[in-house]
Amino acid sequence: MKDFAKSFARNRGAVLGIVILVLVLGLTLAAPLLFPRSPWSIVQRPFLPPLSVPGFPLGTDTLGRDLASGLAHGAYVSLMVGLISTVVSLAIGVPLGAAAGYFGGWVDDGLMRITEFFQVIPAFAFAVVLVAIFQPSITSIVIAIALVSWPPVARLLRGEVMSLRTREFIEAAELSGQSGLTIIWRQILPNTLSPVIVLASMMVATAILTESALSFMGLGDPNVMSWGYMIGAGRTVIRQAWWISFFPGLAILLTVLAFNLIGEGLNDVLNPRLSKRRS
Amino acid sequence: MQQSQTTAAEMAATPVLSISDLRITLPEGADRPYAVDRVSFDLFPGRILCVVGESGSGKSMSANAMMGLLPEGVRAASGRITLGETDLLKLPEEAMYQVRGRRIGMIFQEPMSALNPLMRVSAQIEEVFEAHGLLGPAARRARALELLTEVGLPDPERAARSYPFQLSGGQRQRVVIAMALALEPEVLIADEPTTALDVTTQAQILELIQTLQRDRDMAVMFITHDFGVVAEIADHVAVMQLGRVVEEGDAESVLTRPQHPYTQKLIAAIPTLSARGDTAQARAPLMTVEALCKTYTLGGGLFRKVKRVEAVKDISVTIGRGETLGIVGESGSGKSSLGRCLVRLQDPESGRILLEGEDMAALEGKALRAARRRVQMIFQDPYASLNPRIRVGRAIADGPIAYGTDPRQALERAAELLEIVGLGAGAANRFPHEFSGGQRQRIGIARALALEPELIVADEAVSALDVSIQAQVLDLLAELKQSLGLTLVFITHDLRVAAQICDRVMVMQKGRCVEIGTGAEIFETPKDPYTRSLIEAIPGRAYEAGRA
Numbered sequence: 001m002k003d004f005a006k007s008f009a010r011n012r013g014a015v016l017g018i019v020i021l022v023l024v025l026g027l028t029l030a031a032p033l034l035f036p037r038s039p040w041s042i043v044q045r046p047f048l049p050p051l052s053v054p055g056f057p058l059g060t061d062t063l064g065r066d067l068a069s070g071l072a073h074g075a076y077v078s079l080m081v082g083l084i085s086t087v088v089s090l091a092i093g094v095p096l097g098a099a100a101g102y103f104g105g106w107v108d109d110g111l112m113r114i115t116e117f118f119q120v121i122p123a124f125a126f127a128v129v130l131v132a133i134f135q136p137s138i139t140s141i142v143i144a145i146a147l148v149s150w151p152p153v154a155r156l157l158r159g160e161v162m163s164l165r166t167r168e169f170i171e172a173a174e175l176s177g178q179s180g181l182t183i184i185w186r187q188i189l190p191n192t193l194s195p196v197i198v199l200a201s202m203m204v205a206t207a208i209l210t211e212s213a214l215s216f217m218g219l220g221d222p223n224v225m226s227w228g229y230m231i232g233a234g235r236t237v238i239r240q241a242w243w244i245s246f247f248p249g250l251a252i253l254l255t256v257l258a259f260n261l262i263g264e265g266l267n268d269v270l271n272p273r274l275s276k277r278r279s
Numbered sequence: 280m281q282q283s284q285t286t287a288a289e290m291a292a293t294p295v296l297s298i299s300d301l302r303i304t305l306p307e308g309a310d311r312p313y314a315v316d317r318v319s320f321d322l323f324p325g326r327i328l329c330v331v332g333e334s335g336s337g338k339s340m341s342a343n344a345m346m347g348l349l350p351e352g353v354r355a356a357s358g359r360i361t362l363g364e365t366d367l368l369k370l371p372e373e374a375m376y377q378v379r380g381r382r383i384g385m386i387f388q389e390p391m392s393a394l395n396p397l398m399r400v401s402a403q404i405e406e407v408f409e410a411h412g413l414l415g416p417a418a419r420r421a422r423a424l425e426l427l428t429e430v431g432l433p434d435p436e437r438a439a440r441s442y443p444f445q446l447s448g449g450q451r452q453r454v455v456i457a458m459a460l461a462l463e464p465e466v467l468i469a470d471e472p473t474t475a476l477d478v479t480t481q482a483q484i485l486e487l488i489q490t491l492q493r494d495r496d497m498a499v500m501f502i503t504h505d506f507g508v509v510a511e512i513a514d515h516v517a518v519m520q521l522g523r524v525v526e527e528g529d530a531e532s533v534l535t536r537p538q539h540p541y542t543q544k545l546i547a548a549i550p551t552l553s554a555r556g557d558t559a560q561a562r563a564p565l566m567t568v569e570a571l572c573k574t575y576t577l578g579g580g581l582f583r584k585v586k587r588v589e590a591v592k593d594i595s596v597t598i599g600r601g602e603t604l605g606i607v608g609e610s611g612s613g614k615s616s617l618g619r620c621l622v623r624l625q626d627p628e629s630g631r632i633l634l635e636g637e638d639m640a641a642l643e644g645k646a647l648r649a650a651r652r653r654v655q656m657i658f659q660d661p662y663a664s665l666n667p668r669i670r671v672g673r674a675i676a677d678g679p680i681a682y683g684t685d686p687r688q689a690l691e692r693a694a695e696l697l698e699i700v701g702l703g704a705g706a707a708n709r710f711p712h713e714f715s716g717g718q719r720q721r722i723g724i725a726r727a728l729a730l731e732p733e734l735i736v737a738d739e740a741v742s743a744l745d746v747s748i749q750a751q752v753l754d755l756l757a758e759l760k761q762s763l764g765l766t767l768v769f770i771t772h773d774l775r776v777a778a779q780i781c782d783r784v785m786v787m788q789k790g791r792c793v794e795i796g797t798g799a800e801i802f803e804t805p806k807d808p809y810t811r812s813l814i815e816a817i818p819g820r821a822y823e824a825g826r827a
Contacts, residue, residue, distance in 0.1 A: 172656070
């Protein structure tokens with residue numbers, strides 16, 4: 001573990017990613033303390049530029065809502081949707097991929113056809129349709145994102161498991177009387193952990209983007225302030241009041257960047273051969 | 280070239296290439312500071328220097344230093360490598376291009392990975408000329424064909440058009456040799472060139488290298504771990520241990536009068552081809568194999584014909600309780616397929632495997648699991664056969680736990696087993712990567728023993744190990760067999776190893792059993808011509824006869 005932290009810290013980008021993520025997390029936790037009022041409440045004159053009035057460092061939006069407050073409360077939605085939808089899609093993709101890779105034959109054929117069915121539909125369009133059907137809410141957004149993003153997980157797992165399946169230690173486990181499920185759970189899955197972790201960190205970033213895009217299109221949860229909604233609301237007045245779209249956009253950019261940097265860093269640490277080549 | 284003929288005798292006295300006081304540093308954190316420590320040796324034209332040593336002794340490192348191909352983080356700290364007048368260590372990278380291939384040629388251990396799988400053989404040889412800007416396209420092609428003829432490929436024209444995967448291992452190695460010789464180098468480095476080959480092919484390649492070297496008056500540095508090969512071809516020998524040359528001299532004196540204890544140990548560890556005294560006793564049969572067949576079907580689809588490979592053809596054999604049955608054969612003889620059928624890692628197509636009357640070949644599901652407990656396997660590759668993420672003790676205990684033993688009890692037993700195979704109970708809490716190859720193979724043995732089987736199939740269980748380690752593991756197996764009353768099926772390509780531990784030996788060729796008999800019958804009075812050709816191909820037989 002110590003070695004892990006050490007070699008992770010050697011990657012400056014990854015450390016920067018962690019720093020940004022910690023700041024965003026801090027912002028999320030501190031939001032109710034810093035901005036106790038609802039981010040939806042109108043508190044000042046509309047179109048207030050940043051730093052023009054004390055107490056409103058980022059200015060206000062078209063209706064006079066505090067942008068800083070919206071940003072802080074919106075962080076919660078972005079992070080939560082990103083993390084939970086990733087966990088859900090791992091929960092779908094990992095078992096499916098592992099089963100397909102381990103059992104092969106018709107199990108593999110069947111599961112992979114299902115995976116392909118999900119893959120042939122453009123992910124974002126599919127997510128839009130799902131949210132529209134289920135009524136926009138945090139839950140439906142999480143489910144929609146998870147449903148469109150599990151196929152790559154299943155594919156990755158299938159490939160990893162297929163290559164591990166032929167290794168001698170799996171044969172040895174089979175010979176020693178362990179059942180298929182035990183072998184998958186105890187022998188194979190721990191060995192697929194590193195690529196899955198790396199993929200998951202990238203998936204969180206994509207999920208945050210998808211959630212923003214959905215909110216931007218007006219398909220966000222109407223009761224929750226989110227970054228995507230803020231950009232969407234400010235888009236018509238972007239030439240008069242750039243800051244309304246700019247700050248939430250910057251927040252999305254930084255958060256997604258942070259997850260990508262962390263993913264890269266994890267990849268370097270978990271695939272030592274790659275990182276050696278780079279240095 | 281002409282000059283070398285006129286003054287051949289004189290030239291023989293001056294080395295073409297000499298390494299003096301070479302020191303290669305390893306990156307920090309390696310197990311020793313120097314990969315190669317103050318090593319000196321000379322290569323003379325027309326002579327073969329064999330560099331012998333076990334894995335990690337630094338023999339390949341010194342060869343790589345000569346080619347300027349040291350891996351990253353490893354560098355030559357001091358010393359000189361002089362080729363003619365130039366010190367190769369001081370040469371800039373561009374100048375090294377002119378040395379590699381043109382003045383020093385190299386042959387690698389694994390011909391498949393030394394060749395580009397997507398390029399035809401001829402193109403790969405032509406590329407050597409192209410890289411050095413020699414000859415026109417037509418002349419290159421003609422020269423490539425000449426070289427392929429020279430290295431003794433049957434039907435060189437067809438070989439020139441082939442892709443590497445269409446050739447056999449021996450043929451590929453011949454192609455690699457042709458490439459190395461393309462620019463008529465003065466020095467040839469051969470890094471374990473025959474290790475991946477079968478005995479009969481190995482004998483042919485050794486002969487080829489020797490002929491080419493004599494015809495061209497080349498200096499050859501031949502790296503090997505096999506003293507049999509040394510006895511076959513070496514003029515000079517340098518024995519390396521942990522980065523140092525511990526003994527050096529002409530082949531005869533090193534082989535017959537080794538001075539350094541390490542050399543003596545290495546030579547003593549070579550198994551000899553004399554069968555064990557223990558002849559066929561009347562034994563109760565434990566496993567009876569009847570007319571076993573296994574066929575692989577490859578490819579096949581809507582428009583392709585199914586290709587069938589008959590790996591095991593009609594094998595019948597009885598394995599007596601407490602006996603060691605050896606199965607020997609070259610790669611592709613079906614010996615591993617047979618072994619895997621015996622433990623049911625593969626399903627045989629027809630035939631029966633009777634384990635005391637119960638047909639294992641027909642069992643499925645629960646009944647198979649119950650029967651499997653009695654037949655375990657030791658795998659070839661000690662690196663691949665242990666899960667890198669599971670602690671050794673747990674890996675051994677996993678089997679009994681799967682059969683319902685209480686985990687705590689199983690772990691205690693695992694510690695005992697580790698003690699028995701000579702690793703100590705403390706090993707249980709460590710991960711596989713903390714162990715050396717030989718130690719891992721001991722763990723593999725402990726794992727096989729954990730289920731208290733009656734029959735153990737050992738598939739090339741010692742092939743990946745150095746000779747001295749090999750000897751230790753073989754001793755351990757023999758000892759365990761005695762004390763636990765095990766029955767062993769020992770699959771190997773190495774006839775010496777088979778001779779050392781097997782009561783009876785079965786020789787396989789192309790899926791069939793060509794001969795079966797006691798060790799003495801097979802090794803002393805082989806009846807089948809194939810068995811005879813295998814025995815004749817073993818390197819260093821004359822030397823061994825002299826030693827006995």
